[in-house]
Amino acid sequence: MRAAFERRRHLVDFAVGSLARHPTKNLGLVVTYALVVFLVGSVMLYGSAIRREAAAMLSSGPEITAQAMVMGRHDMSTSADVAALKGLRGVRRIEPRLWGYLWDSAGAANYTLMVPPPSDAAHAVGKGEAIVGEGVARARKLKPGAMLFLVSPSGKFLKTRVKSILSSDSALVSSDLVLVEEADFRAFFELPADVWTDVAITVTNPREVTTVAEKAALKLPRHRFVTRADMSRTAEALFSWREGLTLALLAGALVAFAILAFDKASGLSAEERREIGILKAIGWETGDVIALKLVEGGLVSGVAFLVGVIGAWAHVRFFAAGLFAPVLEGWSTLYPRFPLAPSIDALEIATLAALTVAPFTAAILVPVWRTATADPDAVMR
16 A cells, blocks of 8 residues: 555656646646636636525515516506405415616616515615615715605606615615605506505415415416516526526637647657657556656646636635626626625536546547557657
């Protein structure tokens, strides 16, 4: 056992010395290798982190959302619809909600105006007050106590005082949010007192969500019932699609890296071929030579991969993946700013290694095997 360990240690020492004799070639390969790992790793880490963030946000939402539909388009629910849902077994709470979109020419962005539900006492607002998301506050340069003026498409004017600004921890879903009082909302959008945008349903037993949704659909056949699981799957599919699109755009970088790796690894210099010939002449086996070159490649891959992964993690953790965030988040103007805690997932790291380590390893084996199996005298000549 000790002899085998010593043999491997000497092999590693020899490999380090061999790499040190070609610093320019190996340093250039490590830098390129690490850059590719950094780019692909940043996309993968940010994609997984934002999916987890979205799942955490959705977990606090209602189990079922009821939306009235007319000719396949979203319509307003009425007080009669709300009353019909209150009689269902298994329903713990019914909360009709008011929300809508507004294009703000001053901020050059779309806002989501919403009335906070009665159960959300932490975000209660009074008449003439508003609570805004961090994106709105940034776009309009607002601080608590400042005045916020909005104009509806029909020319209605809304004057509010900013009560507070929502935490950046929820910016993924609240960056464009403006919370106002119900009377202000109805007057601004000219809505009658008995209509609602949709209805949030809280179920007593989470395992009966599907059953309750089916019963509710029988009560209100013109409504669409969207469960929290449906929204989670949609968010997962959306962010996964954006992550895949970004990785597809980086495919050119992966191909270029594969070509570079093959060129660098397969282009054995005369000195390297002579070195292999000398090793064979003094008694090294073909397997020993291949093992040496694999150790050299492993050292290059390990250093570059580690540097790239650490750089990708730091890019996501401390810089919010600024290179890719606009593409993956999908916001048009009010890009949310919120902290993310990327986690190292074993499957993602294995996938990243397969995309980057495998081409380099394959490029090493073939030329080294050809040289190692040739006649030592012919190789040295």
